[in-house]
Amino acid sequence: MNILVTGGAGFLGSNLCARLVQNNNDHIYCLDNLYTGRKENIENLLSLPNFTFLQQDVMEPIDLEVDQIYNAACPASPPAYQKSPTITTKTSVLGVLNMLELAKKTGATLLHFSTSEVYGDPEVHPQVESYRGYVNPIGIRSCYDEGKRCAESLCFDYNREFGVKIKVIRIFNTYGPNMDPDDGRVVSNFIIQALKGEDITVYGDGKQTRSFQYVDDLIEGIWRMMNVSRADFLGPVNLGNPGEFTMLELAEKVLKHTGSRSKLVFCPLPGDDPTRRKADISLAKKELHGWEPKIQLDEGLEKTIAYFKKIVGE
Ligand code: UDP
Numbered sequence: 001m002n003i004l005v006t007g008g009a010g011f012l013g014s015n016l017c018a019r020l021v022q023n024n025n026d027h028i029y030c031l032d033n034l035y036t037g038r039k040e041n042i043e044n045l046l047s048l049p050n051f052t053f054l055q056q057d058v059m060e061p062i063d064l065e066v067d068q069i070y071n072a073a074c075p076a077s078p079p080a081y082q083k084s085p086t087i088t089t090k091t092s093v094l095g096v097l098n099m100l101e102l103a104k105k106t107g108a109t110l111l112h113f114s115t116s117e118v119y120g121d122p123e124v125h126p127q128v129e130s131y132r133g134y135v136n137p138i139g140i141r142s143c144y145d146e147g148k149r150c151a152e153s154l155c156f157d158y159n160r161e162f163g164v165k166i167k168v169i170r171i172f173n174t175y176g177p178n179m180d181p182d183d184g185r186v187v188s189n190f191i192i193q194a195l196k197g198e199d200i201t202v203y204g205d206g207k208q209t210r211s212f213q214y215v216d217d218l219i220e221g222i223w224r225m226m227n228v229s230r231a232d233f234l235g236p237v238n239l240g241n242p243g244e245f246t247m248l249e250l251a252e253k254v255l256k257h258t259g260s261r262s263k264l265v266f267c268p269l270p271g272d273d274p275t276r277r278k279a280d281i282s283l284a285k286k287e288l289h290g291w292e293p294k295i296q297l298d299e300g301l302e303k304t305i306a307y308f309k310k311i312v313g314e
Contacts, residue, residue, distance in 0.1 A: 001025070001026045001067040002026070002027050002029065002066045002067050003027065003029065003067065003069075004031060004062075004069045005017050005020070005029070005031065005070045005072060006032070006070070006071050006072055006095065007031075007058070007071075007074065008028075008031055008032050008037070008072070009030060009032035009034060009038055009039060009053070010032065010041070010072060010073070010076070010178075011076075011174075011176075011180065011215070012076075012174065012218070013030065013032065013070075013072040013073070014037070014038075014041035014045075014178045015219050016070060017042060017051070018045065019219050019223065021045055021051050026050060027052070028050060028052070030042060030051065030052065031054045031058060032053070032056075032073070033056060033058070034055060035075065035087070036076070036077075036183065038178075058071070058073035058091060058094075058095035059098060060098070061101075062098070064102065064106075066108045067108050068108055068109050069099050069102060069108050069109070069110045070222070070226070071110060071113060074092050074144075074147070074148075076115075076144075076183075077183035077184050077185045078141065078144075078185075080180075080183050080184070081144045085140075085142075085143035088147055091147070092148055092150065093147055093151060096112060096151040096154055099112075100155065100164055104162050108165070109166070109226065110155070110165065110167070111166075111168075111222065111226045112151060112152070112167070112169070114152050114171070115144070115148050115171055116171065116172040116173070116238070116279065117144055118133050118135070118145060118149050118152065118170060119131060119133040119135075119277070120133045120134040120135030120136065120145060120272075121274040121275055122276065122277065126242065126244075126278035126280040127238065127277065127278065127279065129238055129280075129283055133149075135149065140270070140271045140272060141271075152168055152236060155168050156234070159234060167225050167235055168234060168235035168237070169221070169225055169235055169238075169239050170237065170238045170239065171213075171218060171240065172212075172213055172239065172240025172279045173185075173210045173211060173240070174212075174213045174215050175187040175188070175213075175214065175215065175300065175304055176216065176300065176307070178215075179304070179307075181308065181311050181312070187301075188308070189201060190250060190251055191301075191305055192308055194254050194255055194258040194260035195258055195305070195308060195309060195312050197260060197261070199262060199263055199264070200251050200254070200255070200265065201265055201267050202247055202248065202264050202267065203269050203270060204247075204269030204273065205266070205269075206247040206248035206264075207246050207247075208247060208274065208275050208276065209276045209277060210245065210247075210250075211241050211242055211243055211278045212241060212243070212245065212300070214241070214293065216295060217241065217293035220291065221284060221288060224288040224289060224291050225237065225239075225288060237287060237288070238280060238283065238284060239279075239281070239284055240279025240281060240293075241279065241293040241296070241297075242279050242280070242293075243297055244276075244278040245297065248264075250297075254301065257298070257305055281293075
């Protein structure tokens, strides 16, 4: 099979490519404009005969014979997607349009990477797929949230109007190797600060929650969604770890696992920061043959700390 992964040099895309190249019968095309993706994430794949890197923007038309498309391209950490909000919206919307057109032309199945951000600052807890969300359409997170919501609606419209084969996943906070140390996400920030002995920057009172999923668990869920779920199961399906932690609890765990004596400092809470988030994964368990996360936060943090130690040279 020919498989296209957009955003293939990013955190999630590169982990997915590393999994997909293991099947020598498949050829993996990794498309990335390196806006937030990083060449070092795919360095060890570049010499493989079944891997091709295409430095290109997902918004540019592409003519490629493909059987499967994973559309992961989009800046995803709040500082990265807020740097140029218009680029973020355009990447989500024009990017998925371009990939849907390619799927329409080739008959490929398109698996689109959506996000728990479509739920906004949720009033329903934990978040189930049938919840329609509570999203600010004009705030600083809107470029990402509304861009991803529009991308979902385009996927379903292409399916209804043109019969394009689609699958949509909603990804909750994910962490692990190949995260960009500078992308400003909480897990990478806390670990790097702890390793360097710098203050741990807790935004707000630190009582807001997230569910944190280790990247290998997500990749397994994505693979199952594309390859073994029923053809008529389109999603959207949540992929996340239902464990729920406050940022203060996360900071404590990072300090414990790094042995760091960094102090916590409290900084202003960014606008529209969701108060609570927790994945309901009943649907994924049912449709993805019992899929559920295997790696809990303590174990995942250990693995991620080992990765960041190499990066910050400790
Ligand atoms: N956060 C924090 N300190 C940091 C970075 C983030 O306390 O250095 C908080 C942020 O305000 C949010 C949570 O951690 O409540 C998760 O932030 P992240 O940017 O990782 O992802 P989000 O889920 O907000 O997209």
